[in-house]
Amino acid sequence: MPEPTSSPVLIDKFWESVPPAWRQTRSQIRRIAVVKFQMTEEQFQVLRRIRKGSASVSALAEASQTSRSAVSKAVDALVRRGLVTRSQDPADRRNVPxxxxxxxxxxxxxxxxxxEAWLSAHFERLSPKELEILLQGMEILRKAFLNP
Amino acid sequence: MPEPTSSPVLIDKFWESVPPAWRQTRSQIRRIAVVKFQMTEEQFQVLRRIRKGSASVSALAEASQTSRSAVSKAVDALVRRGLVTRSQDPADRRNVPxxxxxxxxxxxxxxxxxxEAWLSAHFERLSPKELEILLQGMEILRKAFLNP
DNA sequence: GTATAATAGTTTCATTGCTCAACTATTCGC
DNA sequence: GCGAATAGTTGAGCAATGAAACTATTATAC
Known part of the structure; x- marks a missing residue:
C-alpha cells in the first residue's frame, strides 16, 4: 500500500482551505484596490512583485503561475497610468525590465x-504555535507546486 | 511591540504560496474538466461539494467563499446537463435542496x-513529516479565514 | 393578525480574468 | 547564416465574479 498520507484527507483539506482562503482574499483585494485605487487585483499582484524585485513579464508570469499575455496586459495598464516604466536591456534587447x-x-x-492590515487581522486569531506551523505549511505548499 | 510573528514574513509567504498554488491547480482543473468533461472549474467545485453533502446554494456559496449568484448559475448549468437535480423542502419552501x-x-x-491524481503527484514529492505539517497548516489556514 | 424584516434563490448587467493562437523582434545553437 | 528558442505583445473569445434588483417565502414585532 503506497502513499497512505498523501491521499483523500490531504486533498480534501486542500480543497477546503486554499481556494476559499484565496477567493476571500482576492475579493478583499478587489474591494481595496478597485474602489480606492482604481486598479484590478491582477495589477496589484504585478505591482507587488515589481516592488519585490522580480521585474520582467516572464518572471512575473512564472511567479504567479499565470500567462505572459495576462501579465503583459496588466503591465500595459500600469504603464498607461504612470505607475510602472518599461525600459530596455542593452545586453539583450528582448528583455523589457x-x-x-x-x-x-x-x-x-x-x-x-x-x-497587510486585512491579512494580519485574520492571522491575529492564531496562536504563536499555529502561526509557526502555518508559515512552514505555506513554504511546503509553495515547494510542492514549484514547477519541475 | 505587538504581533511580532504575524507580520511581513508570514504575509509575504502567503502571497508567494497560496495564490500561485491555486492558480496552477485551477488551470489544471480547467484542462481536465473543460476538455474531457465539458464543464467549468466552478461547476466542478459545485459538483464536488454536493457530493460531499452540503447541498444548497447558500451553503455552497459560503463554503467556497463566492457569491450566491455565481453558484446559482453553475447549478443551473449542471441541472441543464442532467448532472444535478433541484428539489423542494416541504418544511421551508424557500430551500432548494x-x-x-x-x-x-x-x-x-x-x-x-x-x-486527485494530479494533486497527489505534487504531494508525493514531500516527506511524511512535510505532509503532516502541510495538513496542519491547511487546517490552520482554513480556520484563519473562517468567517466571524 | 398584519406590517416589516429577514432569508433563499434567481436574473440581469457590467467588468475582470484568463487562455489560445498568431504575431514581431531578438538571440542562441551549430 | 539558418532554424530553433525566447521575450514580449496583441486580438478574440469565453469563464468568473459581483453588485443590484427582483420573486417567493418565512420569521419577528407590535
Missing part, C-alpha cells in the same frame, strides 16, 4: 498597507 | 480521480 515610478511606489505603499 | 443524479455521480468520479 520593469520598474515602479515614484507614483507607483506611493500607490503601492497605500494599497499594500491596507491589504 | 440539491443532489447528484446517477450521471452526475459518474462524471464526478471520473473528474475527481483525475484531479
Amino acid at each position: 520593469l520598474a515602479l515610478t515614484g507614483e507607483g511606489q506611493r500607490v503601492m505603499d497605500g494599497i499594500f498597507n491596507e491589504a | 440539491l443532489a447528484l443524479t446517477g450521471e452526475g455521480q459518474r462524471v464526478m468520479d471520473g473528474i475527481f480521480n483525475e484531479a
